[in-house]
Amino acid sequence: MSRLVVVSNRVAVPTDGPAQAGGLAVALREALQENGGIWFGWSGKTSPKPQDEPTMTEVEPVTYATLDLSRRDHQEYYNGFANRTLWPLFHYRLDLADFNRQDYAGYLRVNTHFAERLRPLIREDDDLWVHDYHLIPFASELRRLGVENRIGFFLHTPFPTMEVLLALPSHDRLARSLCAYDVVGFQTVNDLRAFHEYIVHEAGGEILGDNMVRAFGRTLKAEVYPIGIEVETMQRTSAHAMQEPAVRRLVKHMGERNLVIGVDRLDYSKGIPERFRSFERFLEKFPAHQGKVSLMQIAPVSRGEVPEYKNIREELEALAGHINGVYGELDWMPIRYLNKGYPRETLTGFYRTCRVGLVTPLRDGMNLVAKEYVASQNPHEPGVLVLSRFAGAARELDAALQVNPYDQDNVAEALNRAITMPLEERRERWESMMAKVHDSSLDKWRERFLSVLRSVPPGGFGNA
Ligand SMILES: O=P(O)(O)OC[C@H]1O[C@H](O[C@H]2O[C@H](CO)[C@@H](O)[C@H](O)[C@H]2O)[C@H](O)[C@@H](O)[C@@H]1O
Numbered sequence: 001m002s003r004l005v006v007v008s009n010r011v012a013v014p015t016d017g018p019a020q021a022g023g024l025a026v027a028l029r030e031a032l033q034e035n036g037g038i039w040f041g042w043s044g045k046t047s048p049k050p051q052d053e054p055t056m057t058e059v060e061p062v063t064y065a066t067l068d069l070s071r072r073d074h075q076e077y078y079n080g081f082a083n084r085t086l087w088p089l090f091h092y093r094l095d096l097a098d099f100n101r102q103d104y105a106g107y108l109r110v111n112t113h114f115a116e117r118l119r120p121l122i123r124e125d126d127d128l129w130v131h132d133y134h135l136i137p138f139a140s141e142l143r144r145l146g147v148e149n150r151i152g153f154f155l156h157t158p159f160p161t162m163e164v165l166l167a168l169p170s171h172d173r174l175a176r177s178l179c180a181y182d183v184v185g186f187q188t189v190n191d192l193r194a195f196h197e198y199i200v201h202e203a204g205g206e207i208l209g210d211n212m213v214r215a216f217g218r219t220l221k222a223e224v225y226p227i228g229i230e231v232e233t234m235q236r237t238s239a240h241a242m243q244e245p246a247v248r249r250l251v252k253h254m255g256e257r258n259l260v261i262g263v264d265r266l267d268y269s270k271g272i273p274e275r276f277r278s279f280e281r282f283l284e285k286f287p288a289h290q291g292k293v294s295l296m297q298i299a300p301v302s303r304g305e306v307p308e309y310k311n312i313r314e315e316l317e318a319l320a321g322h323i324n325g326v327y328g329e330l331d332w333m334p335i336r337y338l339n340k341g342y343p344r345e346t347l348t349g350f351y352r353t354c355r356v357g358l359v360t361p362l363r364d365g366m367n368l369v370a371k372e373y374v375a376s377q378n379p380h381e382p383g384v385l386v387l388s389r390f391a392g393a394a395r396e397l398d399a400a401l402q403v404n405p406y407d408q409d410n411v412a413e414a415l416n417r418a419i420t421m422p423l424e425e426r427r428e429r430w431e432s433m434m435a436k437v438h439d440s441s442l443d444k445w446r447e448r449f450l451s452v453l454r455s456v457p458p459g460g461f462g463n464a
């Protein structure tokens, strides 16, 4: 079988210690460990100058090839265009998007530099799989360097509707470079529909049969591949994690009370301030739960140099303080807000302990936490998932209590329903969600994408 070369901005090199929170790193680490191959991308570090030769780390069966970014590249490419322009735009936050030509130039520069550094490592029969919005121009850069291998791309975030994408000054070049891939994967049918809309109505392209698209002089396949988790591992881990000291402490401290859990990178797309306000509304509307139900929010800091991420941190501290001040008692606090990350193994024990998983992003590509919460439940006494309709996971997890995260009354009512839900209904909903989580496991996601990529004829689907 041909060798796999994975390219992503975030690379989780095992010798660098525990991986950062974030679904992409978690998913790719597990995918590559099965297949072996090269994982190429940013080292997560900065240095005064861009690194020319990748640092190679061998941890069988994977070779990690990573590059430090110069401070300027880190600022313009990662903090700038990737996380202050594309991220808010792709999450429908035009109000937060910053359109800055210098950052855009930095984004293109890093994509060119990365492609040039990877080029000598590529063998003729390698298959390349590139990930996420940081690296959209990567394939067109490789093509310019003469690479004719099969190249696939998976977008982990939502793909915005055409009207939103048109606000990006460089939308045309970005869409054109997306079409330099042979296979483009999206999380949900909504994202694929939005891509089609752009291709047909803005790029003058066509949608052909069998999920093929013709645009910008190329033919490619564009499909939906919802990402998943390692279901069995998660189930096993969650049962064992109940013995972990942190989980035992939580269980002991909780006593007879119920806990609602939220786990998210500290990101405005996750809707955490709206969630806190909804929890306050829940306490207001259903006072019988005061003193008996708390929200535990785990929110490790993410992209902390980007101003919008600093702002949300301040907003949350103030909100948690306000709600605890108004409703808290000597022996009960409504919100436990933890600004730190936990290993995923410990999280599975937390998920299993908490009666409700509250996952209310304003917009999310998939949201693996929703699937992890489901997989970690005790089958005899499962908790209830309250899930935003704007998370990619809502497409599959239709047996969750689905909510509109902008509507505080709606979330408050769903919380009350979740806390008071009879065991039989909890089990029925959980079984239905588990079947879906199994259907889109991480293995299946990877195998489906790679089998389609490997079926691309040599030289691609042809130019139009
Ligand atoms: O690398 P960071 O800047 O620290 O951010 C972490 C990752 O966040 C985003 O994750 C997305 O991928 C998940 C798995 O497919 C998906 O469930 C989630 O909805 C997405 O937001 C980002 O897209 C990744 O590139 C980052 O590494």
Ligand SMILES: O=c1ccn([C@@H]2O[C@H](COP(=O)(O)OP(=O)(O)O)[C@@H](O)[C@H]2O)c(=O)[nH]1
Pocket (backbone or CB within 6 Å): 020, 021, 022, 023, 024, 026, 263, 264, 265, 298, 300, 340, 341, 342, 343, 344, 347, 366, 367, 368, 369, 370, 372
């Ligand atoms: O303290 C934490 C918080 C999150 N995560 C993991 O980070 C991932 C988050 O992925 P998700 O798709 O929910 O969102 P993203 O952060 O990628 O946008 C999940 O696997 C979580 O278990 C973790 O390991 N520790």
